[in-house]
Amino acid sequence: MKTQKLDRIALAFALVLAGCGGAEDTPSGGTPAPSAIAPSPGPSPAPGPAPSPAPTPAPAPAPAPTPSPAPAPSPEVQRGAMLYLQCAGCHGEDPGIGTRGIYKGTMASVLVAAYRRVSTMNVYLNTLSSTDNEDLAAYIRNRVGP
Ligand code: HEC
Numbered sequence: 001m002k003t004q005k006l007d008r009i010a011l012a013f014a015l016v017l018a019g020c021g022g023a024e025d026t027p028s029g030g031t032p033a034p035s036a037i038a039p040s041p042g043p044s045p046a047p048g049p050a051p052s053p054a055p056t057p058a059p060a061p062a063p064a065p066t067p068s069p070a071p072a073p074s075p076e077v078q079r080g081a082m083l084y085l086q087c088a089g090c091h092g093e094d095p096g097i098g099t100r101g102i103y104k105g106t107m108a109s110v111l112v113a114a115y116r117r118v119s120t121m122n123v124y125l126n127t128l129s130s131t132d133n134e135d136l137a138a139y140i141r142n143r144v145g146p
Pocket residue numbers: 083084086087088089090091100101102103104105110111114118120121124136
């Protein structure tokens with residue numbers, strides 16, 4: 001019983017070996033395997049059609065207006081803030097809560113009139129341009145508020 005089973009296994013094994021061996025036992029003088037053929041350089045690809053002009057990109061959507069609940073101070077206001085530094089010594093750092101009637105200076109004409117009236121401010125009639133005063137007034141308006 002046992003030996004019979006072993007014999008079958010051996011037979012099967014032998015068959016497998018024979019199968020494998022048979023493949024290897026092909027006559028050596030035969031034609032080389034197809035894989036040995038050197039790949040010949042393929043024909044250069046025919047020039048393709050001329051590249052068509054790139055499609056025009058779709059127009060970009062217009063940028064949505066940025067909601068600005070607190071708009072950044074305009075360049076005039078920012079410039080006026082710098083100019084106001086020379087006023088802060090007498091009128092306080094913030095013209096919105098400043099002293100000596102600075103809150104009135106929301107228009108360039110008011111500023112110039114004040115420069116004329118107050119001797120200590122006469123110098124600004126010469127040192128500040130009309131643009132300077134416009135920017136100062138813009139800044140003071142911005143600080144004083146509506
Ligand atoms: C050396 C001190 C001094 C400086 C610096 C000065 N001021 Fe004056 N300013 C005064 C005095 C004093 C008054 C008069 C206050 C009053 O009449 O009660 C005055 C009044 C004013 C007034 C109010 C005018 C009105 O009708 O009541 C404005 C506006 C003003 N200043 C703007 C400015 C600005 C802008 C600057 C800077 C460019 C400036 N001041 C710099 C001293 C100064």
